[in-house]
Amino acid sequence: GQSLEQPSEVTAVEGAIVQINCTYQTSGFYGLSWYQQHDGGAPTFLSYNALDGLEETGRFSSFLSRSDSYGYLLLQELQMKDSASYFCAYTGRRALTFGSGTRLQVQP
Amino acid sequence: DTGVSQDPRHKITKRGQNVTFRCDPISEHNRLYWYRQTLGQGPEFLTYFQNEAQLEKSRLLSDRFSAERPKGSFSTLEIQRTEQGDSAMYLCASSPPGTVNSPLHFGNGTRLTVT
Numbered sequence: 001g002q003s004l005e006q007p008s009e010v011t012a013v014e015g016a017i018v019q020i021n022c023t024y025q026t027s028g029f030y031g032l033s034w035y036q037q038h039d040g041g042a043p044t045f046l047s048y049n050a051l052d053g054l055e056e057t058g059r060f061s062s063f064l065s066r067s068d069s070y071g072y073l074l075l076q077e078l079q080m081k082d083s084a085s086y087f088c089a090y091t092g093r094r095a096l097t098f099g100s101g102t103r104l105q106v107q108p
Numbered sequence: 109d110t111g112v113s114q115d116p117r118h119k120i121t122k123r124g125q126n127v128t129f130r131c132d133p134i135s136e137h138n139r140l141y142w143y144r145q146t147l148g149q150g151p152e153f154l155t156y157f158q159n160e161a162q163l164e165k166s167r168l169l170s171d172r173f174s175a176e177r178p179k180g181s182f183s184t185l186e187i188q189r190t191e192q193g194d195s196a197m198y199l200c201a202s203s204p205p206g207t208v209n210s211p212l213h214f215g216n217g218t219r220l221t222v223t
Contacts, residue, residue: 031209042112042199043151045211087150091209095141095164098150 004099006088011105012078020073020102022088030091032064032071037101038084046073046086078106110134112215114200120221121190128186129218133202140183141212142175143199151199151214157183190222 004024012018022032031050035043047055049064049071061074075082085101113132121127133140138159143151154173156164159180172190177183187194197219201212 033209033211035212042214042216043212044214048209048211050209089150095153095156096212097153098143100148101150 004088004090004097006086006099006102008100009103009105011107013107014078014080016078017074017076018078018104020075020086020088020104022071022073022099024069024071024088024090024099026090026092026097028092029066029069032062033089033091033096034060034062034073035087035089035098036084037087043087075104080106080108082106112200112202112213114198114215114218116218117216118219118221120223123190123192123222125190126186126188127190127220128184129198129200129220131183131185131200131215133182133200134204134213135181136204137202137213138180138205139203139210140177141201141203142183142185143201143214145197145199145217146195154185154198187220190220192222195220195222 006022033048034046036046037043047062054063059076064071083106085103087098087101089096089098115130140157142154145151153166155175157177160177172188175185197217199217201214203210203212
């Protein structure tokens with residue numbers, strides 16, 4: 001079948017580093033994306049990995065291992081505004097399939 | 109770039125009524141997607157258009173749901189004979205021409221409440 005698994009909640013303190021893991025199972029895989037969604041807001045694109053390895057965009061990095069069907073999002077120097085839900089999503093043949101999301105709470 | 113626009117923002121309807129939502133994508137984007145999201149869950153794929161052609165429809169989508177994109181610009185999503193289980197946020201997204209990897213740009217959604 002097709003599925004993604006990610007932790008439901010993560011809590012961290014301001015200034016810390018947090019890693020959100022994602023495992024997936026699918027046939028027909030093109031890449032793994034990460035989206036951020038604040039409460040009441042729209043999902044917004046953060047990063048995309050098509051190949052194995054680490055992609056860095058400012059404080060956010062994303063990693064993919066295709067052989068392990070695994071990826072993670074790394075958030076560094078956490079800020080209060082990073083409190084949001086984070087979704088991994090894989091690109092199949094046509095449309096993006098999202099996981100259930102990880103709710104990140106950043107505490108002072 | 110004015111972003112993806114959805115109308116209305118909120119809709120309250122009684123069970124059994126029909127509802128229609130509208131989505132205006134970013135103007136240069138030829139791909140348009142409809143997703144549904146319930147509290148605590150990720151967006152669930154409903155259907156996808158490339159220009160005016162509906163290329164994919166989720167098998168989870170019942171026959172009460174229909175979507176159109178008549179001129180390859182705006183799109184409408186209609187739900188007939190609404191049920192309480194249809195209560196959710198309906199999200200529209202668009203992406204530009206190119207690879208399937210193009211990021212999706214989401215609108216703020218239409219929140220449907222069926223009473």
